[in-house]
Amino acid sequence: MTITQLLECDTLTDVAARIRSHVVDMCAGPEGGHLGGALSCVDVLTALYFSVLDVDTHWPDDPDRDRFLLSKGHAAVALYATLAERGFFPVEELAGFGRAGSRLMGHPVRAVPGVELPTGSLGHGLALGCGFALANRYAGRASRTFVLLGDGELQEGSVWEAAIAAASLRLDRLVAVVDRNGLQLTGPTDAIAPMEPLAERWRSFGWAVREVDGHDPELLADLLDAAAWEPGKPSVLIARTVKGQGLPFLAGRASSHYVTLSPRNHARAISALRVAEALG
Ligand SMILES: Cc1ncc(C[n+]2csc(CCOP(=O)(O)OP(=O)(O)O)c2C)c(N)n1
Ligand SMILES: [Mg+2]
Secondary structure, eight states: OOHHHHTSSOOHHHHHHHHHHHHHHHTTSTTOBOHHHHHHTHHHHHHIIIIIOOOOTTOTTOTTSOEEEESSGGGHHHHHHHHHHHTSSOGGGGGGTTSTTOSOOSSOOTTSTTOOSOOOSTTOHHHHHHHHHHHHHHTTOOOOEEEEEETGGGGSHHHHHHHHHHHHTTOTTEEEEEEEOSBOSSSBHHHHSOOOSHHHHHHHTTOEEEEEETTOHHHHHHHHHHOOSSTTSOEEEEEEOOTTTTOTTTTTOGGGSSBOOOHHHHHHHHHHHHHHHHHO
16 A cells, blocks of 8 residues: 555544554553553654655565664564554554564564564664665665664664764765653663763764654654755754653653553553544
8 A cells, every 4th residue: 555545534643643552552462562662753653654764565675665773673562563554564463462473572573574674782773774875875776764763772882883984974865863752771861871962962973963843743754754954964853752652651751661561551551542642
C-alpha cells in the first residue's frame, strides 16, 4: 500500500495513536518492554515512516531506499509497531513479541522486514549511519539516512566521533534525531551528565540544528522532509519529548524505562490512550 492510500482517512496523529496502543499491548506481555522510551519516539517514527522515508514494503532492500537506524535499539517495540502499521509485516505478528519462536525480540534484528541493522548496544547508530550515507554517496544514490538516538545515549563518546566524521565528510544526506526525553535508565540525563546547551554542542561540531516539539508528527514530518537545512552539513533534529508519553501514571518518570504492564495497568493505559484520542 502507498502512503497516500494508508493516510486516506487517517492523520499522522491517528496513526501514532494506533502505534502507541500496539506498544502498550506488547509491554503487557510476559517479558514487558522498554515502554517509556518507545512511547517518547512514536511520533518521530510515525512522521518518518508515514511521510518522510522513501521505502517500499514489497522491496525492503531496494538499493535506492532511504535508510533508518534505531540507534536506541531498546525502543524496538515502537519500531515493530510502526513497521507493522506501515505494512512491512502483519500487525497480528506483534502479539508474539518477546515470545519463544518470534523474530520480534527485545532488540531489533535484520530478520524483521524493514530493520536495516541490529541495534541495542548504544552509541553505534550514528557511525553506522555515516557508513550508509557515505556508501550511498559513492554509489551515486540520492537516498537519505536517518538515525534516532536517545539523549542518554549521547554520553557515548562514539556518538561524537561519528558527529565529527559526518561534518568533516559533509554528509548532508545524514539526519540525526535526538529523542530528548530528559531521562535515561537511572534518572534525569542532565543530573547524570549535563548536556546543555545541546543545540550549541551539535552546532559546534559542524551540524545544522533544529529543535522541535517531538510530539507533533506533522511538524516533525515537515522539518525532516526539508533536511538538509544547510548545504554541506549533516542535520540534527532535537525532538523535545516526554518519556512514557500518553500514559499519565508513567509519563516523565524514570520508572517508565522498562515496564511489564500488569493487567490493571494495561487497562489503565488503554483507557488513557482512548481518552487522549477522543480529546484529539
Ligand atoms: C552500550 C550500552 N550501555 C548500556 C546499555 C543499557 N541501556 C539500555 S537503555 C539505557 C538508557 C538509555 O537512555 P536514553 O538514551 O536516554 O534512552 P531513552 O530515554 O530514549 O529510553 C541503557 C543504559 C545499552 N543498551 N548499551
Ligand atoms: Mg532519554
